[in-house]
Amino acid sequence: MKGPRGRYAPSPTGDLHLGNARTALLAWLQIRLCGGIFVMRMEDLDCPRVVPGCAKQILDDLEWLGLDWDEGGGSGGTFSPYEQSKRTDLYAAALELLKKQGQVFPCSCSRRDIAMAASAPHGRTAVYPGTCRSRSSSAGENDARSWRYRVPARELVFNDKLVGVYSQNLARDVGDFVVRRADGLYAYQLAVVVDDLLMGITQVVRGIDLLDSTPRQILLFEALGAESPDYWHVPLMSDQGRRMSKRSGSQTITAYRARGGSSSQLVGLLAASVGLVQTGTQISPSELLDEYDVEGFRRRLVDVMKCKSNQNSVSTLKNSISER
Ligand code: GLU
Numbered sequence: 001m002k003g004p005r006g007r008y009a010p011s012p013t014g015d016l017h018l019g020n021a022r023t024a025l026l027a028w029l030q031i032r033l034c035g036g037i038f039v040m041r042m043e044d045l046d047c048p049r050v051v052p053g054c055a056k057q058i059l060d061d062l063e064w065l066g067l068d069w070d071e072g073g074g075s076g077g078t079f080s081p082y083e084q085s086k087r088t089d090l091y092a093a094a095l096e097l098l099k100k101q102g103q104v105f106p107c108s109c110s111r112r113d114i115a116m117a118a119s120a121p122h123g124r125t126a127v128y129p130g131t132c133r134s135r136s137s138s139a140g141e142n143d144a145r146s147w148r149y150r151v152p153a154r155e156l157v158f159n160d161k162l163v164g165v166y167s168q169n170l171a172r173d174v175g176d177f178v179v180r181r182a183d184g185l186y187a188y189q190l191a192v193v194v195d196d197l198l199m200g201i202t203q204v205v206r207g208i209d210l211l212d213s214t215p216r217q218i219l220l221f222e223a224l225g226a227e228s229p230d231y232w233h234v235p236l237m238s239d240q241g242r243r244m245s246k247r248s249g250s251q252t253i254t255a256y257r258a259r260g261g262s263s264s265q266l267v268g269l270l271a272a273s274v275g276l277v278q279t280g281t282q283i284s285p286s287e288l289l290d291e292y293d294v295e296g297f298r299r300r301l302v303d304v305m306k307c308k309s310n311q312n313s314v315s316t317l318k319n320s321i322s323e324r
Contacts, residue, residue, distance in 0.1 A: 004036030006203040008062075008069070009192070011043040012054035015252040016061045019207070019237035022270040026234050026301070027205035028067045028285060033294040039199055040073030045084040045191050055083075061253040065263050066285040071199075079199045084191055091186035094194045094224060095147060095179060099137040103223055104179060106144030107132040128175030145182035149189075149220070151175065156215035161232040162301050163208070168215040177216055189213060193220040201229050208233040232298075235274070235305055275304040 008027045010020065031038045040059070044050045059073050071077025081087060098104045109117075109131050117129040133150055151170035160166050168174070179190040196204065196217075211233045221228040239251070256266060264282040271277045271288055276297075292300065 004031060004034045004202050005039060005200050006031030006036055006205060007039040007041050007072075007196070007199065007201050008067075009041040009043045009195075009206070010055075010058050011046070011049075012058060013046070013049045013051055014054065015254050016058050017237075017251045017253070018256075018270065021061070021065060021253050021266070022237060022273065023205070023207050023234055024062055024067060025065065025267065025270055025285060026232075026274070028069075029288060029292075029297060030205045030232060030294065031203055032285075032289055033292060033297055034203070036203065037071065038067075038069045039071045039077070039079075039201065040069040040075070040082065041195060041199070042073070042083040042085075043188075043191070045088075045185060045188070047085060047185070050085075057254060061257070064257060065253070065267060082199075084195065087191070087195065088186060090194055090198060091180075091191050094190060095186070098149065098179065098223060099147075101223065102137050104137050104147050104149050105132055105135040105176070106137070107135075107146050107148045107176075107178075108144055110145065110182075127173065128177070130176065133176050146178045147180040148176040149179050149216075149223075151177065151216075151219065156218060158214065158218055158228075158231065160211065160214075161230055161298060162305060163211060163233050166211060166214070168212065170215055170219065173212075174216060179220075189216050190220065193217050193224065196229060197221060197224060197226045203232065204229045205232040205234060207236050209236055232301075234301065237273070275300055275307075 006027055008024045010016065010024070016024070028038055040062075042055050044055065062069075062073075069075060071079065072082030095104065109128075113131065114128060115126050117131055128148065132148070151174065153169075153171040155167050155169050157165060157167040170177075177189060178187045180186055195201075214231055214233075218228045253266070262282070264284055267285055267288070268277060268281040268283045271283060272279045272281060276288065276291065277283060
């Protein structure tokens, strides 16, 4: 498998909002600027949260924006299927491998047990206190709720193409993490690594909210004997200081389209919000390709991310949109 391969991996749990659309646009630009293949993968693993019809709407919105893809999203491809819900046998095989290596263990702790045992809750989720970590991977699964990966006590350092050097001590900051959930579903961390690995992804452009998941993913790549891709974590769009959510109803691409908005205006607004074009520009994604080479694109994003006064706020976009 030769050449760069990138992907966009939406979860069909709600309509595409402005922030998602910008991330998709940036992922597309990055891979097209380096002449690579763009893969569309549907991350519909968390079945209870999947909204019927949503995947189709996301693809339709992305196409309307002027993005295209070479594999997945209805285009098929060598690494089919491109929907996570149809790939569980691959996740199961990866888990088996990790079991054989003795790197995972069955865990019977509930969330409550963990919260109570964790000495210092760290961020939003408590660091796993290691209650079951001495269990062997061949131990009886009878009372196992989930499977966890046993993290090493070392600093994991990687060089993000936009953020720069990022380091995390997995044992201290995260703890042994879940690879198969108590409800039997494979965890995002395992599924995303298996997919990126098997789909030959070399470039991952995604929201910066996933930056702190990346060391866990690099660790899984290592465990599965593969090289990890390059990571480009792009800024998230905020709405009055708050992160945009899937419930950002009026800021969805679907709603924008319903109001008669044009895609060149929206692409211009999204590109301007990360300094790629002047405010007020109307442009298509393919026209944007003429403006940059991949290094110029990278440097532009790095500059914008460094600059505190960047227009990452959706309110500027919202105003322009509501003026229509
Ligand atoms: N499915 C994730 C999302 O929609 C993205 C995962 C990834 O890019 O690694 O936020």
